[in-house]
Amino acid sequence: MAAGRILSWQKEGIRMSNIADKVVVITGASSGVGESTARLLAGNGAKVALGARRKDRIDALVRDINAKGGSALAFKTDVTKRGDVEALVRGTVDKYGRIDAIVNNSGIMPIAPMAALKVEEWDRMIDVNIKGLLYGVAAVLPIMQKQKLGHIINIASVAGFKVFAPGGTVYSATKFAVRALTEGLRMELKADNIRCTVISPAAVCNGTTRR
16 A cells, blocks of 8 residues: 555554455445454455445445545345355455455344244344355355465354353354354365454444344
């Protein structure tokens, strides 16, 4: 980045020298962890491709990042739709030529005791928190294997270590699954020079019941 562009990001406070020019896909990027990650990485010179259902929010975020000298793209993405996730990844490669990392951040956290039988909410959590992550992995994996380089970053939760109950039993189950999937990927993809990381934050306030 040019010196002027770097200076425009000094107010963000954190500098990472190994991020410049990396291409990073982020799901669930319209608020909370996803938005903050996008701002931080872009502020350190990464090229970010942002996916979320709330297109107006990511469009505004992209405009802000680009106005500050960063490089960002927005894609309307519902991670429960494999085609949406594939379009996000394909659009990123079309623009930037590669993908260095993906942050599988999308997640939802409806709260109810098991006895309430909120079966539709259980289905939705599985679709977003587990299958949505798997769709992200499936979309980037062939690209990263061809590159012999990549980093898959999955956002889990402290609830993936200790069950949050009553109320969050199914949510915790999905986050235990994220940890297991990440560990399995780490073992399987080491030979391809693809790193796999799980991040387990505590409660995050982002304006919706997300995690």
